[in-house]
Amino acid sequence: MGAAAQFAALLHKDLLRELRTRETLVSMLLFVLLALVIFHYAFDVGAGSLARLTGGMLWVTFVFAVLLGLNRTFAQEKDEHCLDGLLLCPVDRVVIFAAKTAANLVFVLLIQAAAVPVFSVFFVQRDYLGQLPAFLAVLLLADLGICALGTLLATISMSTRARDLLLPVLFLPLVVPLVIAASSATTMALAEGAGFGRLAGRLLFLAGFDLVFLVAAWGTYDYAIGE
Amino acid sequence: MSVRRLSSAPALLALAGGFLAAGLLLAFWYAPVDASAMGFSQKIFYYHAPIAETALVAFGVAFVAAVAYLRAPAARWDRLGVVSVRLGLLFSLLVMLTGMIWGKAAWGVWWAWEPRLTTFLVVCLLYAGYFVLRSLVDEEQRRATFAAVFAIVAFVDVPITFFATRFLPEGLHPAVITTGGTGMEGSMFLSFMVSMAGMTLLLAGLIRHETRLEELRERVADLKARLER
Numbered sequence: 001m002g003a004a005a006q007f008a009a010l011l012h013k014d015l016l017r018e019l020r021t022r023e024t025l026v027s028m029l030l031f032v033l034l035a036l037v038i039f040h041y042a043f044d045v046g047a048g049s050l051a052r053l054t055g056g057m058l059w060v061t062f063v064f065a066v067l068l069g070l071n072r073t074f075a076q077e078k079d080e081h082c083l084d085g086l087l088l089c090p091v092d093r094v095v096i097f098a099a100k101t102a103a104n105l106v107f108v109l110l111i112q113a114a115a116v117p118v119f120s121v122f123f124v125q126r127d128y129l130g131q132l133p134a135f136l137a138v139l140l141l142a143d144l145g146i147c148a149l150g151t152l153l154a155t156i157s158m159s160t161r162a163r164d165l166l167l168p169v170l171f172l173p174l175v176v177p178l179v180i181a182a183s184s185a186t187t188m189a190l191a192e193g194a195g196f197g198r199l200a201g202r203l204l205f206l207a208g209f210d211l212v213f214l215v216a217a218w219g220t221y222d223y224a225i226g227e
Numbered sequence: 228m229s230v231r232r233l234s235s236a237p238a239l240l241a242l243a244g245g246f247l248a249a250g251l252l253l254a255f256w257y258a259p260v261d262a263s264a265m266g267f268s269q270k271i272f273y274y275h276a277p278i279a280e281t282a283l284v285a286f287g288v289a290f291v292a293a294v295a296y297l298r299a300p301a302a303r304w305d306r307l308g309v310v311s312v313r314l315g316l317l318f319s320l321l322v323m324l325t326g327m328i329w330g331k332a333a334w335g336v337w338w339a340w341e342p343r344l345t346t347f348l349v350v351c352l353l354y355a356g357y358f359v360l361r362s363l364v365d366e367e368q369r370r371a372t373f374a375a376v377f378a379i380v381a382f383v384d385v386p387i388t389f390f391a392t393r394f395l396p397e398g399l400h401p402a403v404i405t406t407g408g409t410g411m412e413g414s415m416f417l418s419f420m421v422s423m424a425g426m427t428l429l430l431a432g433l434i435r436h437e438t439r440l441e442e443l444r445e446r447v448a449d450l451k452a453r454l455e456r
Contacts, residue, residue: 160363173353177391220376
């Protein structure tokens, strides 16, 4: 079995399991919708000022929603001892990382596909079709960074005593730069109508973030998964 | 004196004391009062900036130790890693403290969301997580491995965080050392470099002292365990 086939098999397994149980996706989606409703009442500032908060609200919500999913990344494997079997297979650890990251990415994208339209109706309230490609680029690049870094840290925290307590403590400070860039880019695109030209610096930064942490994870994943 | 004796913890700390005292004297009596609006409050710069750079050096040492540990696991690399992160965290807290004092004197506020100070705040939170991680893994080797992976990822994140804070609205912090030169007068630069050398020596002395202490602590724990058997 080549690396690509292994990757496809692992990803298929994770997606199939999620489609059969739907436990992660449903709770992530409900969390996102609830957070948006709470934000509306928490920031009672009127439509004009609200526009400046759109990016921040969106990314705070997504980062916390991703945490829910990340905590489930290895939950089944650990509880049912599937991980031991997986690690006994002649699979490169990096392939496991790639498959887990891809699965998390798919979950986040599915959540966003449902949440972004709702968010737009609730908070943006203006036509941003012209900025949609730039906004989608921000989403994709930020999601990739969040999922790659998150999967690496979820792998570490699953082998510690307080699994889901540790992950946010490690993950959130590391992801601060990404949240800064993504939320300011989102606000610029949705509230100010900025296109690719004005967002170039931020998009480049997000791409750089992704690249750096993909390389870092590639180099350290063997140690992170341990055993 | 031999190099070995010169690089022992007491010698390094004594040297650091000398340099830091000289730096203090130079800062107050040799370097001129800053011509900008900051005036006399600029004197804290001779402590604030060297502490900041020393904190980053400490995290750099932890990064190197982490890479060394993953390449060839040995307890001494793990010890060096813990000690460097602990000292780096301590220096980072001092950066924020001196930065806040300076901020209050120069700008009238204790805290401005300024790129460099914000970076150190995030760095403090980041490396605090390092100790939470260590405390949650019982098995020694696994603890050291995870800590090393995290130290590598965290160190990579520091410049990225600094860069990202530039996307925030402009801050008040003076950019003293830029690619265009140091922007400091000769006498100021000398005072700064003496403080800088003192602070770096202090870090080196503390690292030596603390790693030895860690080693002794482990031996005591080991002996205790053997006695109980």
